[in-house]
Amino acid sequence: KISTTQHSTITAIDRTETQYHSHSSHSRAHHREKSSYPQQLKMKVIHLIRPFLSVIPEVEKPHQKIPFREKILWTTCALLIYMVCSNLPLYGVQRAQTSDPFYWMRVILASNRGTLMELGVSPLVTTGMVLQLLQGAKILDVNLDNKEDRVLFMAAQKVVGLTVTVVMAAAYVLSGMYGDVASIGLGNAMLIVAQLFFAGLIILMLDEMLQKGYGLGSGISLFIAAHISETIVWKAFSPTTINTGRGTEFEGACLAFFHLIFVRSNKFHAIREALYRQNLPNLTNLMATILIFALCIYMQGWRVNLTVKLQRSRGLERPYPVKLFYTSNMPIILQTALVSNIYFISQMLYNQAPNSPFIKLIGEWAVASPETAALAHSVPIGGLAYYISPPATLTDMFHDPFHALFYLMFTLTACAIFGRTWTEVSGTSVRDVARQMRENQVVMKGHRDTATARVLGRYIPIAAALGGICIGLLTVVADYMGAIGTGTGILLTVTIIFDFYEAFMRENTSDFKAIMTQM
Numbered sequence: 006k007i008s009t010t011q012h013s014t015i016t017a018i019d020r021t022e023t024q025y026h027s028h029s030s031h032s033r034a035h036h037r038e039k040s041s042y043p044q045q046l047k048m049k050v051i052h053l054i055r056p057f058l059s060v061i062p063e064v065e066k067p068h069q070k071i072p073f074r075e076k077i078l079w080t081t082c083a084l085l086i087y088m089v090c091s092n093l094p095l096y097g098v099q100r101a102q103t104s105d106p107f108y109w110m111r112v113i114l115a116s117n118r119g120t121l122m123e124l125g126v127s128p129l130v131t132t133g134m135v136l137q138l139l140q141g142a143k144i145l146d147v148n149l150d151n152k153e154d155r156v157l158f159m160a161a162q163k164v165v166g167l168t169v170t171v172v173m174a175a176a177y178v179l180s181g182m183y184g185d186v187a188s189i190g191l192g193n194a195m196l197i198v199a200q201l202f203f204a205g206l207i208i209l210m211l212d213e214m215l216q217k218g219y220g221l222g223s224g225i226s227l228f229i230a231a232h233i234s235e236t237i238v239w240k241a242f243s244p245t246t247i248n249t250g251r252g253t254e255f256e257g258a259c260l261a262f263f264h265l266i267f268v269r270s271n272k273f274h275a276i277r278e279a280l281y282r283q284n285l286p287n288l289t290n291l292m293a294t295i296l297i298f299a300l301c302i303y304m305q306g307w308r309v310n311l312t313v314k315l316q317r318s319r320g321l322e323r324p325y326p327v328k329l330f331y332t333s334n335m336p337i338i339l340q341t342a343l344v345s346n347i348y349f350i351s352q353m354l355y356n357q358a359p360n361s362p363f364i365k366l367i368g369e370w371a372v373a374s375p376e377t378a379a380l381a382h383s384v385p386i387g388g389l390a391y392y393i394s395p396p397a398t399l400t401d402m403f404h405d406p407f408h409a410l411f412y413l414m415f416t417l418t419a420c421a422i423f424g425r426t427w428t429e430v431s432g433t434s435v436r437d438v439a440r441q442m443r444e445n446q447v448v449m450k451g452h453r454d455t456a457t458a459r460v461l462g463r464y465i466p467i468a469a470a471l472g473g474i475c476i477g478l479l480t481v482v483a484d485y486m487g488a489i490g491t492g493t494g495i496l497l498t499v500t501i502i503f504d505f506y507e508a509f510m511r512e513n514t515s516d517f518k519a520i521m522t523q524m
Contacts, residue, residue: 052157054157054160054161054164055157057160057164058156058157058160061160061163061164062163062206062209062210063213064210064213064214064217064219066217066218067217067218067219070218071218071219073512075219076218076219076220076221076512077221079214079215079219079220080215080220080221080222080227083211083214083215083220083224083227084227084228084231086207086211087115087122087208087211087227087228087231088231088235090120090121090122090204090207091115091117091120091121091122091232092117092120093120093121094119094120095119095120095121095123095183095197095200095201096193096196096197096200097183097189097190097193097194097196097197098119098183098184098189098193098197099183099184099188099189111125112232112233112236112490112491112493112494113229113233113338113341113493113494113497114126114127114130114229115225115228115229115231115232116232117232121200121201121204122204123177123201123204124170124173124174124177124201124204124205125228125232126208126212126225126228126229127173128166128167128169128170128173128205129162129166129205129208129209129212129225130225131169132162132165132166132169133162133166134339134342135165136158136161136162136165137430137431138430140158140430145158163209166205166209167202167205167206167209170201170202170205170206171198171202173201174197174198174201174202174205175198177197177201178194178197178198183197208224208225208228211224212224212225215227221505221508221509221512222501222504222505222508226501226504226505227501227505229497229498229501230497230498230501230502230505233490233494233495233497233498234498236489236490236494237294237489237490237494237498239257240256240257240258240286240290240489240490241257241258241259241286241291241489242257242259242260243255243256243257243260243286244256244257244260245257247285249282249284249285252268254282254285256285256286257286258279258285258286258287258288258290258291258489259288259291261279261282261285261286261287262276262279262288265278265279266279283398286489287487289486289487290486290487290488290489291489293483293486293487293488293489294483294488294489294490294495296486296488297479297482297483297486297488297492297495298495298498298499300479301479301495301496301499301500302499302503304329304330304475304479305328305330305499305500305503307328307329307330308326308327308328308329309326309327309464309468310324310325310326310327311324311325311326311327311449311460311461311464312324312325312449312450312451313325313442313447313448313449313450314447314448314449314450315446315447316446316447316448317445317446322450327464327465327468328468328472329468329471329472329475330472330475330476330500331424331428331433331465331468331469331472332423332424332427332428332431332433332469332472332473333500333504334476334496334497334500334501335423335424335427335431336419336420336421336423336424336427336472336473336476336477337420337476337477337480337493337496337497338493338497339419339423339427340416340419340420340423340477341493343419344393344394347367347368347389347390347393348368348385348390348394350367351364351367351368351370351385351388351389351390352368352370352383352390354367354368355367355368355369355370356370365387365388366388366389367388367389367390368385368387368388368389368390368391369385369386369387369388369390369391370383370384370385370386370390371383371384371386372384384397391408392408392411392412392415393411393412393415394412395412395481395484395485395491395492396408396409396412396484396485398487399485399486399487402485409485412481412484413481416477416480416481417474417477417478417481419477420473420474420476420477420480421470421471421473421474421477422473423473424469424470424472424473424474424476425466425469425470425473427469428465428466428469433465434465435458435461435462435465435466436458438461438465439457439458439461442457443457476496479492479496480492480493480496483495483496
């Protein structure tokens with residue numbers, strides 16, 4: 006009855022529109038011309054990549070299925086190449102005497118200052134997100150089911166990504182991050198840009214190699230998880246010594262604990278200092294990191310299983326899981342990217358005009374405390390940048406509760422909005438999933454074909470918004486507790502490792518089935 010009513014309503018509307026447009030042939034021609042122009046414009050934009058296809062580097066697809074052990078080998082090799090590049094210093098730079106304006110972004114962009122991985126995966130992540138948003142918003146007319154459009158879209162990501170790499174590298178050099186251009190020389194400046202460009206090209210090729218089936222998962226995700234894991238391990242076991250004014254201490258929380266127990270005569274004060282020392286990693290931070298890791302892993306299993314029937318397989322029933330983290334870690338990535346850009350713009354403006362009242366409303370900055378001066382970064386102390394940043398310690402949170410409350414509400418609201426928005430632009434909304442099910446002849450058990458969208462509408466929008474809120478809440482709790490690697494970094498690491506684990510289990514299971522079939 007519902008489908009018949011909808012059909013009659015749509016037919017009546019179409020008849021009315023036909024009668025309306027038949028009044029004037031001139032209006033119909035004008036309407037067709039007006040509607041076809043944007044379509045032609047969209048096609049011209051994506052087809053501009055065609056002349057570059059012959060010169061764009063590409064990894065050839067494997068001609069046969071890569072064995073599981075070889076995938077592990079290729080993935081390990083890609084990770085080792087990234088680790089070498091992230092510790093190989095750039096040639097021709099001078100030691101930076103200014104604060105690092107990109108300190109806040111490095112944790113999620115696999116970036117390491119002064120090395121070949123100065124830019125990290127920032128150009129590729131930025132390019133991929135922007136192009137996917139344009140494609141999801143229908144500004145770029147790309148049909149990913151069409152082979153030609155898919156090839157052109159992938160080529161566009163490479164061209165734009167490499168272009169952004171060159172632009173960012175040139176901006177870094179011209180801004181004086183590696184020294185004044187006049188002092189380092191034009192030759193060294195061009196050499197620095199070339200080094201950063203080829204490092205970006207290496208990251209691009211490694212990511213494409215893994216995604217085309219030679220390895221497991223995505224290269225960008227692998228590098229981000231490796232960088233954050235390296236940061237956590239280093240801050241837990243770093244042998245670097247720092248003079249804090251109370252004596253020389255180890256940077257690593259675990260080594261500092263044993264060192265303080267050994268050198269302090271008052272063991273109770275030594276344990277207390279190891280647990281709660283300021284401006285350096287302590288055991289409380291390490292325990293908070295482990296707790297947030299455990300919570301993230303536990304919440305990864307929260308899902309609602311909907312039973313679907315495969316009409317092509319004679320009604321075979323399968324579960325269709327709708328996870329709480331439906332949009333994975335995208336809400337916190339988008340929120341962190343927004344905050345990082347606000348930090349960057351605010352700090353650049355403040356350095357140019359520190360006494361302007363308007364610029365102070367955006368953000369007021371100061372050099373970090375003397376104990377952490379070696380980190381060479383600034384911290385916000387006022388304005389919008391201050392209120393959207395997490396409190397440094399629990400003491401700061403109780404000292405300024407409005408700051409803590411504003412940060413909490415901002416993070417939760419932003420993650421909820423980004424979670425809902427991402428489903429619309431990434432092809433995972435209720436409408437898109439229902440269309441994919443209809444094309445694959447998949448229906449909900451106990452419901453008609455036309456009820457698929459209604460059933461999915463009960464779960465997907467709630468999972469997208471509530472999942473974003475939960476991710477934001479975990480991030481806030483981790484930041485309040487001072488977890489090592491920041492809450493965003495921990496969430497990214499857990500979700501990425503969980504995805505790699507699922508890929509590992511799928512590959513292992515498929516190889517086991519192949520062996521059993523041969524037997």
